[in-house]
Amino acid sequence: MSGPSTAFKGYIKYRGYGHVAFLLHRLTGLGTLLFLLIHIIDTSFVYFWPEGYMHAIALYRSTPFMIGEIFLVFSVIYHGVNGLRIIYFDMFRPDLWERETGKRSVIWTLIISIVLWLPAALIMVRNILVHH
Amino acid sequence: MQVTLKIFRYNPEKDSAPHYETYTLEAEPTDRVLDLLEKVKSYHDGTLAFRRSCAHGVCGSDAMRINGVNRLACKVLVKDLGTTNITIEPLLGLKVVKDLIVDMEPFFENYRKVLPYFINDEPPPPDGRERLQTPEERERFDDTTKCILCGVCTTSCPTFWADGQYFGPAAIVNAHRFIFDSRDRGAQQRLEILAQDSGVFRCRTAFSCTEACPREIQITKAIAEVKRAILTGRLD
Ligand code: FES
Numbered sequence: 001m002s003g004p005s006t007a008f009k010g011y012i013k014y015r016g017y018g019h020v021a022f023l024l025h026r027l028t029g030l031g032t033l034l035f036l037l038i039h040i041i042d043t044s045f046v047y048f049w050p051e052g053y054m055h056a057i058a059l060y061r062s063t064p065f066m067i068g069e070i071f072l073v074f075s076v077i078y079h080g081v082n083g084l085r086i087i088y089f090d091m092f093r094p095d096l097w098e099r100e101t102g103k104r105s106v107i108w109t110l111i112i113s114i115v116l117w118l119p120a121a122l123i124m125v126r127n128i129l130v131h132h
Numbered sequence: 133m134q135v136t137l138k139i140f141r142y143n144p145e146k147d148s149a150p151h152y153e154t155y156t157l158e159a160e161p162t163d164r165v166l167d168l169l170e171k172v173k174s175y176h177d178g179t180l181a182f183r184r185s186c187a188h189g190v191c192g193s194d195a196m197r198i199n200g201v202n203r204l205a206c207k208v209l210v211k212d213l214g215t216t217n218i219t220i221e222p223l224l225g226l227k228v229v230k231d232l233i234v235d236m237e238p239f240f241e242n243y244r245k246v247l248p249y250f251i252n253d254e255p256p257p258p259d260g261r262e263r264l265q266t267p268e269e270r271e272r273f274d275d276t277t278k279c280i281l282c283g284v285c286t287t288s289c290p291t292f293w294a295d296g297q298y299f300g301p302a303a304i305v306n307a308h309r310f311i312f313d314s315r316d317r318g319a320q321q322r323l324e325i326l327a328q329d330s331g332v333f334r335c336r337t338a339f340s341c342t343e344a345c346p347r348e349i350q351i352t353k354a355i356a357e358v359k360r361a362i363l364t365g366r367l368d
Contacts (some may be wrong), residue, residue: 001225001226001296002238002293003294003295007294009224010290011195011290012292013200013221014201014224014340015199016288016339016344018202018339018341018342018343019339020291021337022290022336022338022339035338046177079163086337089337090356091360094357095353097342097352097356098336098342098353099343099350102343103343106339122249131314
């Protein structure tokens with residue numbers, strides 16, 4: 001029967017190129033949304049609770065958060081690139097939703113995202129190493 | 133060669149929860165997964181329940197999840213699976229009646245909602261013969277005529293898993309078949325139905341339907357064409 005638990009089971013157990021792209025799109029979207037929410041809340045602290053704000057800023061400079069930021073950059077890039085692919089296919093070139101082209105486009109999206117992400121990731125890793 | 137089948141088992145009348153049963157059997161690389169199920173049922177456990185009819189990929193009754201992907205058991209050869217460990221589970225998103233048999237009624241209910249039949253109240257041509265169309269006009273919807281309503285696409289769709297109200301790929305494919313038929317006059321009516329909340333715009337282009345379709349219908353493309361027809365009001 002359909003419902004949240006079936007969806008969750010499917011997310012985990014189903015296989016396929018498109019399925020992986022769909023899952024990554026969801027995860028990176030939710031990840032980015034989570035970050036935005038936290039960020040909006042902590043920025044609002046400046047007004048309501050200045051010490052809390054300073055505390056949050058200090059927290060962001062800790063290693064786990066900086067590693068998290070590297071993934072955040074990937075999330076934003078992947079979500080953007082994949083989103084553009086979907087918009088382009090769906091609005092302008094439905095014929096590209098063909099079985100083989102569609103599969104290949106999933107791989108290309110991943111490659112382009114990683115290529116765009118790597119330079120940023122390297123700089124960020126270096127920053128972690130220099131600061132700590 | 134020896135293969136190990138891990139099969140989802142559930143009898144709602146007896147079992148409190150589903151479980152998996154493992155069977156080891158001899159198989160030829162050219163055996164189909166359906167042959168293995170028949171072997172299990174004949175020689176190992178006669179209580180195993182699954183649907184099948186034509187055994188040639190025509191009737192669409194043996195749709196199931198094989199190693200995590202929706203397939204027709206009669207169209208999958210053991211050698212093409214790339215492993216001797218085969219996990220067989222029922223389609224997702226529909227209620228399990230017993231073992232690999234699911235209740236297809238919600239699927240057909242969605243199908244009926246899109247008016248999947250020819251609509252044209254105009255009088256037939258004066259010669260009393262069929263309504264003609266050009267080969268190009270016929271070609272326009274050729275791909276979506278191939279659907280066998282097996283349910284593989286709809287039950288591979290993450291949107292359908294979450295919400296059975298979503299019409300699903302199969303219903304949209306069958307709407308597409310008539311919307312783009314030059315002889316049909318029901319396109320507007322169908323597009324209005326498909327523009328509703330549970331219609332085409334619930335599609336998240338996960339693309340699993342296209343990858344899974346045993347008739348190789350370009351489903352995501354068909355859905356995109358319907359989306360476009362709704363947005364632009366054009367049927368080209
Ligand atoms: S048994 Fe008819 S499609 Fe497989």
